Amino acid sequence: MSEQCQICFASAAQWEADSLEDHIVNAHGGDEPSVRAIYGDEFAYLFGDADDAPEADGPDDTGRNGGDSGGPPAGNGIGDTGGAGAAAGGGAGAVDDEMYGRKWFLVGVGGAGNNIVDAVLMRRDTLSRNHEDRARIWEGGLAGYGLLNTNIAELEQTYYAKELKQYSRNDLLSNSIIGFGKHGYSGMGYRWSNGAKVAEADFADGANPFRDRWDMTQQDIRDAQAIMMVHSVTKGTGCGATPVITDKIREHVLEDDLVIDKAILSSVVIPSEGGKQSEVGGRAKTNGVVGLARISRAADALIPFNNDHLRLASKDITPRIDNLDRYNPPEYVDLNKPLVAFLEAFTMSSTPQLTDQDATMTIRGSVFDVADSFRLVEDKYPHDMDADERPAVVLAPALGRLRSNDINESSLELLARNTILQNRLADFDPSTAWGGNFMVYGPEEKMEEVSSYVTDGTLQSILNGEEFLDSANTAGVETVDVQVNQLVIPYLDDVFMWGTLWNPRMPSLESMYDHAKRLKDEGQTSQAEDLREVWGEVESLFSCLGRDNML
Structure with missing residues (x-):
C-alpha cells in the first residue's frame, strides 16, 4: 500500500512534494498541534526543536501513532443542566484548531x-x-x-x-x-x-x-x-x-x-x-x-x-x-x-x-464507534440475501434522563422506562427489536454508583426484561443482543440514557406500508406505477422489521 499522510490521508501520489516530510511542511506547516499529535515528536524539528532533528536519512515510518493520541471532548447532549460558561462571546469555532479526527460530515x-x-x-x-x-x-x-x-x-x-x-x-x-x-x-x-x-x-x-x-x-x-444524511421522506x-x-x-x-x-x-x-x-x-x-x-x-x-x-x-x-x-x-x-x-x-x-493535551474536559468509559451501532445487526440478516438487496439497519432512537439523586436498581428501571417508553423519538415496539445499543452517562459522583450496576449486568438485565426488550421471548436460535456502554461526563447534574433499538416493528410504518400496497395493487395512476417499479426495495426493508423476521 502506498505511503499515506495520517493527517489529511492523502496518498503519496496526491502530494505536491517528493517526500512525506516535504508534504508535512507544505500542507501542514501551519498546524503544529496536529503534526505533533499525529506524528509525536517525529517532525518536531520542523517547529524549531533542533534536538529532535532526524539523522541524515530523514524520517521513517516508525513511531507513528496513527492519530490515536489525545483525550476526548465532552458535553451533555441533552439540556443545559449545569456547567454553563459565563459571558457570551468567543464566537463559533473558538476551539476548532484544537481538534482532529472528527466524526460526522x-x-x-x-x-x-x-x-x-x-x-x-x-x-x-x-x-x-x-x-x-x-x-x-x-x-x-x-x-x-x-x-x-x-x-x-x-x-x-x-x-x-x-x-x-x-x-x-x-x-x-x-x-x-x-x-x-x-x-x-x-x-x-x-x-x-x-x-x-x-x-x-x-x-x-x-x-x-x-x-x-x-x-x-x-x-x-x-x-x-x-x-450523516439528514432529510425527510x-x-x-x-x-x-x-x-x-x-x-x-x-x-x-x-x-x-x-x-x-x-x-x-x-x-x-x-x-x-x-x-x-x-x-x-x-x-x-x-x-x-x-x-x-x-x-x-x-x-x-x-x-x-x-x-x-x-x-x-x-x-x-x-x-x-x-x-x-x-x-x-x-x-x-x-x-x-x-x-x-x-x-x-x-x-x-x-x-x-x-490535539489539545491540556483540555480539561474528559470522557471516561466504554465508548463505541459509528460502525458498532449497526454492523452487529448485519450478521443477523439471511446469509443468502444478496448484499445489494440487504436493507439498511433501522436504529430506532430513544433518549431519556434520570433526575433522582438516589442510584439503585429501582431508579435505573425508571431511567429505562423514561428512555424506552416515554422518550421514544419514533413510533416503535421495543419488545420486537432484534436488540439494541445503549449508552448511560452522567457526572462522576453518580456514575460511580451506576457503574456497579452496569458491571454486574443489572442494567442489561433491566433492559432485557419483559417490560422493555423482552429478550426471553424469541423464536429460533438467534439471540437478542443488548450492548450497554457507560461514560463519565463532567458538568452534568443528571444521568442520561441514549439508545438505538435494532429493526423493531413500527406501527406507523406498517400503516404507511398498507396504504402504499393497496395503491400498488389496485391503482392505475402514474403514482401507482412508480410504486410498482420500486416495490422490491420496499419489501426488502419492511420484511426485516420485527423480531418475527429475525432469521
Missing part, C-alpha cells in the same frame, strides 16, 4: 434536512459563544457540513446561508441547489421521482458537483469517520434526491479501493399519523414508504424520527439553542431540540481526538 437535504442541520450548527455556536467546554462535542465531532435543496427560497432563510456563509441568491444557486439549470428552483411538489431526476441531472456527462460546485469539500467528506426533494446523492457520494467522493466502505447513515423524518399528510391525500405516506426503501439501499443505517414522538420528548429534553426560533419554522422549533440532543449524544459515543 452532515448533509442536510430538502427543507427538513436544512432546518435540522441549521439547528445542529446553532447548538454548536450557542455552546461556543458561551465558552462552554461541551462545545468540544461539535467542534470535535463535525468534519464538515453542507445544505442542498431544490427550493431556493427555503435555502435563503437558513442560518447557514444568512449567518455562516452570508450567501446571496446567486451564491446559493451555485453552491447549494440540486438540479442547477434543470428546473425553476421552487421545490419538487411532493413528487419523489422529480427529486431523483434533478439529482441525477447534476451528475450527467461526467459532472461531479461535489468537486465542481457544491459547497462541500471532498477531502472533508473522506476525512470524516462517517457521513415526506416531500419530493428529501425523498427523491437523497438516495441518489448518497449513491453518488460512494461513486464520486469516497475511495473505491476500500474493503469496507465508510459508513453512511440517514437521520430521516417520517410522516406522523396526523398532520400534513392529510392535506395531500396520503401522498406523504406513499412518499414515506418509497423514501425509506430507496435510502435503505443507499445507506448503511436509518434513524427514523417521528414528529409526534419528538413533540412528546421535547417536554423533557430541552437543550439550549439560541436563534432557533428565528431560523427554524415555528412548528419545528421544539421538535428539533430532542433530535439535535440525540445526535449530540451519538457524537460523543466515540471519542474525537484532541
Whole structure:
C-alpha cells in the first residue's frame, strides 16, 4: 500500500512534494498541534526543536501513532443542566484548531434536512459563544457540513446561508441547489421521482458537483469517520434526491479501493399519523414508504424520527439553542431540540481526538464507534440475501434522563422506562427489536454508583426484561443482543440514557406500508406505477422489521 499522510490521508501520489516530510511542511506547516499529535515528536524539528532533528536519512515510518493520541471532548447532549460558561462571546469555532479526527460530515437535504442541520450548527455556536467546554462535542465531532435543496427560497432563510456563509441568491444557486439549470428552483411538489431526476441531472456527462460546485469539500467528506444524511421522506426533494446523492457520494467522493466502505447513515423524518399528510391525500405516506426503501439501499443505517414522538420528548429534553426560533419554522422549533440532543449524544459515543493535551474536559468509559451501532445487526440478516438487496439497519432512537439523586436498581428501571417508553423519538415496539445499543452517562459522583450496576449486568438485565426488550421471548436460535456502554461526563447534574433499538416493528410504518400496497395493487395512476417499479426495495426493508423476521 502506498505511503499515506495520517493527517489529511492523502496518498503519496496526491502530494505536491517528493517526500512525506516535504508534504508535512507544505500542507501542514501551519498546524503544529496536529503534526505533533499525529506524528509525536517525529517532525518536531520542523517547529524549531533542533534536538529532535532526524539523522541524515530523514524520517521513517516508525513511531507513528496513527492519530490515536489525545483525550476526548465532552458535553451533555441533552439540556443545559449545569456547567454553563459565563459571558457570551468567543464566537463559533473558538476551539476548532484544537481538534482532529472528527466524526460526522452532515448533509442536510430538502427543507427538513436544512432546518435540522441549521439547528445542529446553532447548538454548536450557542455552546461556543458561551465558552462552554461541551462545545468540544461539535467542534470535535463535525468534519464538515453542507445544505442542498431544490427550493431556493427555503435555502435563503437558513442560518447557514444568512449567518455562516452570508450567501446571496446567486451564491446559493451555485453552491447549494440540486438540479442547477434543470428546473425553476421552487421545490419538487411532493413528487419523489422529480427529486431523483434533478439529482441525477447534476451528475450527467461526467459532472461531479461535489468537486465542481457544491459547497462541500471532498477531502472533508473522506476525512470524516462517517457521513450523516439528514432529510425527510415526506416531500419530493428529501425523498427523491437523497438516495441518489448518497449513491453518488460512494461513486464520486469516497475511495473505491476500500474493503469496507465508510459508513453512511440517514437521520430521516417520517410522516406522523396526523398532520400534513392529510392535506395531500396520503401522498406523504406513499412518499414515506418509497423514501425509506430507496435510502435503505443507499445507506448503511436509518434513524427514523417521528414528529409526534419528538413533540412528546421535547417536554423533557430541552437543550439550549439560541436563534432557533428565528431560523427554524415555528412548528419545528421544539421538535428539533430532542433530535439535535440525540445526535449530540451519538457524537460523543466515540471519542474525537484532541490535539489539545491540556483540555480539561474528559470522557471516561466504554465508548463505541459509528460502525458498532449497526454492523452487529448485519450478521443477523439471511446469509443468502444478496448484499445489494440487504436493507439498511433501522436504529430506532430513544433518549431519556434520570433526575433522582438516589442510584439503585429501582431508579435505573425508571431511567429505562423514561428512555424506552416515554422518550421514544419514533413510533416503535421495543419488545420486537432484534436488540439494541445503549449508552448511560452522567457526572462522576453518580456514575460511580451506576457503574456497579452496569458491571454486574443489572442494567442489561433491566433492559432485557419483559417490560422493555423482552429478550426471553424469541423464536429460533438467534439471540437478542443488548450492548450497554457507560461514560463519565463532567458538568452534568443528571444521568442520561441514549439508545438505538435494532429493526423493531413500527406501527406507523406498517400503516404507511398498507396504504402504499393497496395503491400498488389496485391503482392505475402514474403514482401507482412508480410504486410498482420500486416495490422490491420496499419489501426488502419492511420484511426485516420485527423480531418475527429475525432469521
